[in-house]
Amino acid sequence: MTMAEQVTPSSLAGIASNRSRKTPGTMPLGTGLEARNVHAWFGKNHVLSDISLDFAAGTVTALIGPSGCGKSTFIRTLNRMHEFIPTAAMAGEVLLDGKDVYAPGTDVTKIRLKIGMVFQKPNPFPSMSIGENVLAGLKLAQLKQSNKDDLLEECLVRAGLWNEVKDRLDAHGGSLSGGQQQRLCIARSLAVRPQVLLMDEPCSALDPGSTLRIEETIRELSESMTIVIVTHNMQQAARISDYTAFFLADGGPGVMVEVGPTSEIFSRPKDQRTENYVTGRFG
Amino acid sequence: MTTTIPVPKPAKPWRATPKAMAPTFAAALIVIVGTFLLIDYTGLSGKLGAFTAASILAILTLSGAAFLQRGVQAAKNAAVGTFVAVGAIIAMIPVVSILGTVLVRGIKGLYVGFFTNDMSLASVNDPLDKGGILHAIIGTLLLILFAMLISVPLGILTALYLTEIKGPGSRLIRFLVQAMSGVPSIVAGLFIYSAFISGTGRGFSGFMGSLALSILMLPTVARTAEEVLLLIPSDLREAGLALGATQWRTVAMVVVPAAKSGLITAVILGVARIAGETAPLLFTTGGGDTVNANPFDGVMGSIPFAIWKALIAGSEESNARAWASILVLLVIVLALFFTARRLGKRRV
Numbered sequence: 001m002t003m004a005e006q007v008t009p010s011s012l013a014g015i016a017s018n019r020s021r022k023t024p025g026t027m028p029l030g031t032g033l034e035a036r037n038v039h040a041w042f043g044k045n046h047v048l049s050d051i052s053l054d055f056a057a058g059t060v061t062a063l064i065g066p067s068g069c070g071k072s073t074f075i076r077t078l079n080r081m082h083e084f085i086p087t088a089a090m091a092g093e094v095l096l097d098g099k100d101v102y103a104p105g106t107d108v109t110k111i112r113l114k115i116g117m118v119f120q121k122p123n124p125f126p127s128m129s130i131g132e133n134v135l136a137g138l139k140l141a142q143l144k145q146s147n148k149d150d151l152l153e154e155c156l157v158r159a160g161l162w163n164e165v166k167d168r169l170d171a172h173g174g175s176l177s178g179g180q181q182q183r184l185c186i187a188r189s190l191a192v193r194p195q196v197l198l199m200d201e202p203c204s205a206l207d208p209g210s211t212l213r214i215e216e217t218i219r220e221l222s223e224s225m226t227i228v229i230v231t232h233n234m235q236q237a238a239r240i241s242d243y244t245a246f247f248l249a250d251g252g253p254g255v256m257v258e259v260g261p262t263s264e265i266f267s268r269p270k271d272q273r274t275e276n277y278v279t280g281r282f283g
Numbered sequence: 284m285t286t287t288i289p290v291p292k293p294a295k296p297w298r299a300t301p302k303a304m305a306p307t308f309a310a311a312l313i314v315i316v317g318t319f320l321l322i323d324y325t326g327l328s329g330k331l332g333a334f335t336a337a338s339i340l341a342i343l344t345l346s347g348a349a350f351l352q353r354g355v356q357a358a359k360n361a362a363v364g365t366f367v368a369v370g371a372i373i374a375m376i377p378v379v380s381i382l383g384t385v386l387v388r389g390i391k392g393l394y395v396g397f398f399t400n401d402m403s404l405a406s407v408n409d410p411l412d413k414g415g416i417l418h419a420i421i422g423t424l425l426l427i428l429f430a431m432l433i434s435v436p437l438g439i440l441t442a443l444y445l446t447e448i449k450g451p452g453s454r455l456i457r458f459l460v461q462a463m464s465g466v467p468s469i470v471a472g473l474f475i476y477s478a479f480i481s482g483t484g485r486g487f488s489g490f491m492g493s494l495a496l497s498i499l500m501l502p503t504v505a506r507t508a509e510e511v512l513l514l515i516p517s518d519l520r521e522a523g524l525a526l527g528a529t530q531w532r533t534v535a536m537v538v539v540p541a542a543k544s545g546l547i548t549a550v551i552l553g554v555a556r557i558a559g560e561t562a563p564l565l566f567t568t569g570g571g572d573t574v575n576a577n578p579f580d581g582v583m584g585s586i587p588f589a590i591w592k593a594l595i596a597g598s599e600e601s602n603a604r605a606w607a608s609i610l611v612l613l614v615i616v617l618a619l620f621f622t623a624r625r626l627g628k629r630r631v
Binding site for chain 2: 090103
């Protein structure tokens with residue numbers, strides 16, 4: 001972070017306290033997601049150590065920390081995308097509605113249906129139109145849906161893209177701008193009605209205007225789902241999240257240094273390393 | 284302040300447990316037993332019948348097992364997965380069968396002298412402990428070497444012209460290279476014969492054979508190298524140019540090294556194209572029976588030529604000799620590929 005962008009704890013705490021608090025646990029969509037003592041390895045390399053983190057239903061949790069501290073690996077263990085890397089291994093439990101997603105006999109496709117994911121780079125399917133992209137999940141997962149037009153509109157409205165694309169739903173997904181493409185990808189992940197949405201630096205390739213739109217979208221979505229977002233942008237974490245977890249890899253595997261309500265992490269962090277990081281003194 | 288936490292053992296919980304594998308093992312058992320039953324009690328018979336029965340049973344039982352565990356969609360997934368696996372096995376059968384036949388039949392004709400003698404004092408119908416194919420091994424290696432010396436630089440330069448310089452006539456050149464890859468191999472031999480040998484006073488020689496082989500190898504190398512160079516992201520070229528490099532320096536120090544393993548693949552495919560060619564050598568090398576290490580003078584033997592000669596002789600000894608030569612040719616080609624792969628992987 002450069003000097004010009006440097007932020008003080010008080011200014012971030014100010015942003016964070018503007019975020020209206022919700023009582024966690026009262027949302028209708030499941031009882032949230034919980035990671036218990038999660039470790040991750042790539043080959044012999046221990047990259048993530050003993051992460052226990054509770055994502056209450058209807059909250060937004062931001063994962064912050066320097067590059068290479070295991071944030072992305074962690075969220076990929078949550079929806080079992082971690083196992084696509086041949087050398088990957090893990091330990092611990094990830095509980096969705098109280099059931100371990102790694103339990104033997106679990107249908108992994110159903111897990112990924114309930115825990116959606118938005119990637120760092122917008123990745124609309126190139127062979128599909130805007131409308132087809134939004135409804136792609138229904139086709140891919142072979143879900144029955146009676147009124148597709150309603151769902152299409154609902155998802156695009158919730159992703160904050162409806163007004164911009166309603167007249168050209170048959171246009172190519174690639175004809176949109178980067179920010180619009182990312183909101184299209186969010187709309188696409190909403191169409192299968194996930195309980196949890198994982199976002200891996202969804203705004204890192206976008207301009208500030210598009211970032212703002214997506215942040216608004218995230219705040220609206222948090223009314224009805226649990227969101228976990230990896231971000232390198234402190235202000236973004238402060239603006240949109242209820243809870244913030246700070247990850248750090250200091251030579252060894254990545255660990256979670258501190259987790260707490262976002263306003264506290266940015267105003268009264270308990271750990272000196274967290275304070276150094278959120279004030280931009282390193283990282 | 285850091286407390287050491289006991290680190291659990293790395294696990295792969297996504298791997299199927301033995302319990303989860305049970306239906307799959309049951310399915311395998313049904314396939315084996317069912318195949319024998321179908322062969323015994325129905326009209327199916329022979330290897331083809333058994334394979335068909337086993338394939339259909341595998342698709343049915345494995346998708347059935349998936350259905351019992353995870354429902355209809357998992358069943359479809361397993362059915363398609365098994366179908367693809369069956370297809371891969373069908374594609375592998377001819378390859379494995381050819382390799383197996385060559386190995387079994389070829390090994391009978393091998394003995395130490397096979398690699399140290401030539402056929403100058405033996406005829407193809409002599410007993411197997413007389414004569415050998417040293418002349419053909421040397422000939423084939425020289426033919427491949429000279430064909431490579433000619434077509435690898437030309438092919439890669441052509442590819443660089445098409446992808447980096449994109450100069451005038453690129454489309455025409457690309458079209459001609461494509462057309463050239465369709466030239467029947469015997470035409471390549473005839474062309475060299477009529478252009479460089481017939482009526483010129485020059486006789487057959489290894490170099491003439493290499494020229495004919497180059498005609499076949501050049502388009503393969505050029506086209507594959509072009510595909511590989513097109514895969515190099517233009518960001519890399521721009522990054523080189525943005526450092527103030529000339530195009531030549533960028534291509535030589537950034538683009539070509541980045542494409543190195545692909546370019547080696549292009550060379551391998553080119554060698555594979557020509558290593559077993561016989562037709563272009565008929566009118567160009569003359570196919571001698573004596574060791575001749577001078578590619579520019581005198582007839583030169585080669586393994587495909589020796590195989591051809593031995594096979595048309597038709598006796599038991601000559602057939603065994605031909606199979607042994609085929610085995611040697613296969614081993615030489617595989618050794619070339621292996622070496623090239625190793626060279627390509629090494630990081631500089």
